Amino acid sequence: MKRSLTALIAGSLLAVSFAVFAGPGAIEGVEKQPVNFSAIAMFMIFVIATLGITKWAAGKTKTTADFYTAGGGITGFQNGLAIAGDYMSAATLLGLTSMVYFKGYDGFIYAVCFFIGWPIILFLMAERLRNLGKFTFADIASYRLDQNRIRTFAAIGSLTVVCFYLIVQMVGAGQLIQLLFGLEYNYAVVVVGLLMMVYVTFGGMTATTWVQIIKACLLLGGGISLMLMTLAQFGWSFENLFTKAIESHKLGEKLMSPGTLMADPISAFSLSLGLLFGTAGLPHIMMRFFTVPNAKEARKSVFYATGFIGLFFLVTMVLGAAAITIVGTNGAFFEGGQVGGKLIGGGNMPVMHLAKAVGGDIFLGFLSAVAFATILAVVSGLALAGASAISHDLYARVIKKGTASSAQEMKVTRIASVGLGLTAILLGIAFKDQNVLFLVALAFGVASSVNFPVLILSMYWKGLTTRGALWGGIAGLVSSVGLVILSPTVWVKILGNKAAIFPYDHPAIVSMTLAFFVTWLLSVTDKSARAAAEAAAFEEQFIRAQTGLGAAGAHAH
Amino acid sequence: MSQESIQAKIRSNPKFAELVGKRTRFAIILSLVVLVPYYTFMFLVSTQPQIFAAKIAEGSVITIGWPIAALIVVAGWVLTGVYVSRANGEFDSITAEVLKEARK
Numbered sequence: 122m123k124r125s126l127t128a129l130i131a132g133s134l135l136a137v138s139f140a141v142f143a144g145p146g147a148i149e150g151v152e153k154q155p156v157n158f159s160a161i162a163m164f165m166i167f168v169i170a171t172l173g174i175t176k177w178a179a180g181k182t183k184t185t186a187d188f189y190t191a192g193g194g195i196t197g198f199q200n201g202l203a204i205a206g207d208y209m210s211a212a213t214l215l216g217l218t219s220m221v222y223f224k225g226y227d228g229f230i231y232a233v234c235f236f237i238g239w240p241i242i243l244f245l246m247a248e249r250l251r252n253l254g255k256f257t258f259a260d261i262a263s264y265r266l267d268q269n270r271i272r273t274f275a276a277i278g279s280l281t282v283v284c285f286y287l288i289v290q291m292v293g294a295g296q297l298i299q300l301l302f303g304l305e306y307n308y309a310v311v312v313v314g315l316l317m318m319v320y321v322t323f324g325g326m327t328a329t330t331w332v333q334i335i336k337a338c339l340l341l342g343g344g345i346s347l348m349l350m351t352l353a354q355f356g357w358s359f360e361n362l363f364t365k366a367i368e369s370h371k372l373g374e375k376l377m378s379p380g381t382l383m384a385d386p387i388s389a390f391s392l393s394l395g396l397l398f399g400t401a402g403l404p405h406i407m408m409r410f411f412t413v414p415n416a417k418e419a420r421k422s423v424f425y426a427t428g429f430i431g432l433f434f435l436v437t438m439v440l441g442a443a444a445i446t447i448v449g450t451n452g453a454f455f456e457g458g459q460v461g462g463k464l465i466g467g468g469n470m471p472v473m474h475l476a477k478a479v480g481g482d483i484f485l486g487f488l489s490a491v492a493f494a495t496i497l498a499v500v501s502g503l504a505l506a507g508a509s510a511i512s513h514d515l516y517a518r519v520i521k522k523g524t525a526s527s528a529q530e531m532k533v534t535r536i537a538s539v540g541l542g543l544t545a546i547l548l549g550i551a552f553k554d555q556n557v558l559f560l561v562a563l564a565f566g567v568a569s570s571v572n573f574p575v576l577i578l579s580m581y582w583k584g585l586t587t588r589g590a591l592w593g594g595i596a597g598l599v600s601s602v603g604l605v606i607l608s609p610t611v612w613v614k615i616l617g618n619k620a621a622i623f624p625y626d627h628p629a630i631v632s633m634t635l636a637f638f639v640t641w642l643l644s645v646t647d648k649s650a651r652a653a654a655e656a657a658a659f660e661e662q663f664i665r666a667q668t669g670l671g672a673a674g675a676h677a678h
Numbered sequence: 679m680s681q682e683s684i685q686a687k688i689r690s691n692p693k694f695a696e697l698v699g700k701r702t703r704f705a706i707i708l709s710l711v712v713l714v715p716y717y718t719f720m721f722l723v724s725t726q727p728q729i730f731a732a733k734i735a736e737g738s739v740i741t742i743g744w745p746i747a748a749l750i751v752v753a754g755w756v757l758t759g760v761y762v763s764r765a766n767g768e769f770d771s772i773t774a775e776v777l778k779e780a781r782k
Binding site for chain 1: 770
């Protein structure tokens with residue numbers, strides 16, 4: 122075990138350095154940038170530090186509880202940072218700033234939609250999740266329902282979301298690293314996949330959590346430093362910043378008020394539903410609630426997470442608005458030096474150019490390293506959630522019916538982590554150069570229409586039965602995936618049809634409603650003896666949810 | 679003592695009903711305090727966008743939309759603090775009492 126860990130660490134370091142040296146000879150494609158050595162050096166420091174942590178975590182990871190939940194020994198503050206880390210992906214930093222850069226105020230509306238789920242998760246879910254769950258959200262969904270069918274279905278729901286999200290992250294990693302580090306796309310994908318396997322397979326939740334915490338601090342620290350340096354250039358005046366932005370932007374005054382993004386109320390409503398409840402159905406986020414010792418710490422973690430996420434979003438708004446003037450009027454950041462033309466590296470780059478403009482090459486290198494670290498941390502969290510759905514839910518509970526030994530379960534977990542890492546690498550390469558934005562809609566669509574309904578109803582509604590949960594889940598899965606395929610993004614832009622069959626990019630308004638309706642209908646009409654037993658079992662679950670009586674405690678070391 | 683009898687005692691303890699009632703009401707009220715302004719905001723943004731184009735002060739270029747959106751974020755966070763302070767204080771002490779009395 123020790124030896125294989127060292128070998129894998131050495132292997133991934135080798136892969137990083139190999140990729141570095143393979144870089145310069147392989148500059149093709151227009152978008153690729155020169156190799157950025159300061160960025161690579163800083164990223165290497167991050168990798169070495171986190172591998173050190175993984176080695177330490179591996180020593181502490183002995184049981185399945187250690188592996189899935191770090192033994193329940195993470196504090197509320199640490200977990201809050203880790204949750205914030207899970208939620209603040211590289212896409213959030215690049216995407217939100219670029220939205221403000223191009224669309225002004227619309228970007229802020231989008232950020233609010235991404236944020237608003239957090240208080241609701243705290244009020245309605247956090248302590249119940251902690252009191253009822255042990256390792257995965259399927260523990261809660263199947264608490265008093267059929268262990269085989271509901272757990273299998275919940276695990277499939279988790280894995281579906283994990284896979285969609287993994288593809289988005291891997292493709293993002295490849296593109297970003299190609300741009301920022303000047304490395305070949307495929308190498309970047311392989312490096313991310315390999316490092317992720319090392320973190321998850323050996324360090325489990327302990328390593329994943331610490332990687333996430335470090336990265337969250339770097340990202341927040343980097344973002345805030347950049348914001349301060351930027352504000353200094355505008356004499357610390359928002360008035361000044363926005364006046365210049367209006368002068369520089371082709372939208373002019375329109376920059377400052379709602380534009381076209383949310384012009385259709387139904388589309389806006391569907392988007393906000395999907396983001397609000399999809400957040401509450403992301404398996405890698407829910408899993409974090411089991412890493413704290415009790416409901417008290419679970420609540421605290423959401424308080425801290427919400428604060429960090431909110432702060433980060435506000436910082437990105439300032440960065441986006443500042444980039445309009447600093448990046449948008451500087452020919453050095455446009456292809457061919459043409460101001461207002463195509464940004465070097467594409468539309469997601471404003472914040473990176475801003476970093477270079479106000480902080481120079483070293484700061485750009487730092488922020489690039491942070492972006493790479495961010496992707497790495499997020500894919501690790503995803504892989505861990507996927508691995509636990511396979512080993513805890515499918516293997517230990519459904520196939521082995523709870524008879525698997527801790528050692529057997531650990532073995533399956535590790536195999537699953539490696540398998541997911543390889544899958545992620547293959548999918549990342551397969552989806553190279555594809556438009557993967559629709560996968561975000563898919564991930565949130567499935568999370569809000571499959572995972573969320575069964576989770577919330579199992580906690581709140583006595584009448585929920587296995588039949589209702591199963592068919593409601595299937596209805597949610599089929600409709601959310603189906604409607605995304607028929608949406609403008611996929612049906613028109615990717616498949617090349619003339620008009621979209623379903624007019625909205627986010628399916629939640631239909632698919633979530635349908636999932637709840639089918640679950641309700643098939644539950645209330647279920648008159649079987651099993652349904653009656655399931656309703657009778659609600660009382661015990663309710664008392665545990667409310668008081669924590671019998672809840673899985675912290676694992677003693 | 680068996681788990682069932684502890685549960686029966688919890689169920690029959692009026693403090694448990696008090697806990698559930700108080701916490702449920704509090705969670706629903708706070709959720710509404712977050713969601714009603716949020717959906718009002720979303721509705722107005724898509725149907726009456728000109729509202730948000732008003733300036734925060736005479737001669738300023740900043741529209742009221744920016745501080746309103748920032749306020750939704752900050753208020754959302756403050757409300758999580760409000761919930762946590764009451765849940766980790768008052769609600770947890772009632773829970774502890776209920777559990778203690780049930781185990782007697």
